[in-house]
Amino acid sequence: MISLTDSQKIGMGLTGFGVFFLFFGMILFFDKALLAIGNILFVAGLAFVIGLERTFRFFFQKHKMKATSFFLGGVCVVLIGWPIIGVVLEVYGFFLLFRLLPCCNRLHQKDTGPWLHPKPALHQRICGQSERGQHHGITLTSCMQISLGLNVAG
Structure with missing residues (x-):
């Protein structure tokens, strides 16, 4: 069984809500506000689950810089207001991050x-x-x- 601290439990909740808002934003024809909220909650939840230091170590490894730039670039593009292009960049970056x-x-x-x-x-x-x-x-x-x-x- 996995033992979670209180901050990890909060992080799991934030990540879950982030995934929900991302999914709901895509269902509602790429709603900018829902996708932006989902992105912020997902990244914040990930930082709570594994910690800030491990989050930075995970994203900013030398061999993962391309994947990180696509993922975080997609988050920024969604926040700017181009949701379809941003989600495509995010999905590609997410695939590259976890395929490794x-x-x-x-x-x-x-x-x-x-x-x-x-x-x-x-x-x-x-x-x-x-x-x-x-x-x-x-x-x-x-x-x-x-x-x-x-x-x-x-």
């Missing part, structure tokens, strides 16, 4: 997904099992939590 995780990168390289071609190898990779049936003990979710700096117990 080593455990998730394997899933994008070879397989198209279980909904197109069900493959036992993909299921084994997601469940963390090797070809010899040994369990690695790490799942995709826990890998993302570890990379974001959350306390993972177990």
